[in-house]
Amino acid sequence: TSMKYYKLDPSHYVSAPALSWDAMLKMTGVEIELFTDGSMHDFTEKAKRGGIAMACHRYFKANNPKMKKDFDPSQSTTWISYVDANNLYGWAMSQFLPIGDYKWVVSREILKKDPDRQKKYLDLILKTKADSPRGYFLNIKAHFPKNTHDYLNDLPPAVDNIAVKRDWLSPYNKKL
Template sequence: PNLPTNYLMYLDVNSLYGRTMCEPLPCGEFSFVENFETLDILNHPDDSDIGYILECDFDYPNHIHKTHSQLPLAPEHRIPPGSKLKKLLLTLYAKRNYVVHYRNLKLYVR
């Protein structure tokens, strides 16, 4: 009677692949950023002509484990227990040397 109400939603979303193909892709003039400490990635506009691919380390805070347990962010290739092959896994583990697009990183941090 006093339990929280849960809802399950089914969304029939069309053209997800087509939408991603409308986004700009990196095609040249790559360079390393010298002073990355001065970058404000979280406030960098999503529609900028300049983008970033970052290698970073981050932890998955314990206080959000419960809310993210059904669909954790930041997939990674790992060998699951009992397997010999790497698979794409969604885990709540800390990520080390994780390569991520800056727009995904913004989603993960927020």
């Protein structure tokens, strides 16, 4: 139990992830360095992402021979499957995570003026191995053409941490 192994009382935590975080810190003995640069702290906070734990449609109809009389051979064959992953939070905490020695590598203003330097840094970052002692956060501007929006609707490739404006809402959501 948590009390036995970590000397942490679960009743003192609002959530299991908060308890897991403290258990991880206690187990590893790691000390996380605080940011001394306010803009770096803000940048990192904005870079945090939660995650979509499922892909969903309101309605999906399978079409395959196992459906017997409901199978329509003139349509493409489709199946419905559900895939789940366990221990995502625990897995994430076991990966290489930033703990200190934070540095700005290069500013956006410098990169805007020098496409060759942009490519050099991007190549360096993309070649960084998952177990490298150095990692990177990127701040990018992305554009997805309108003709890709329906295709990307369920799982947007580049979510943004922003307040949604009322005029972005569908008529249905505006009524809620």
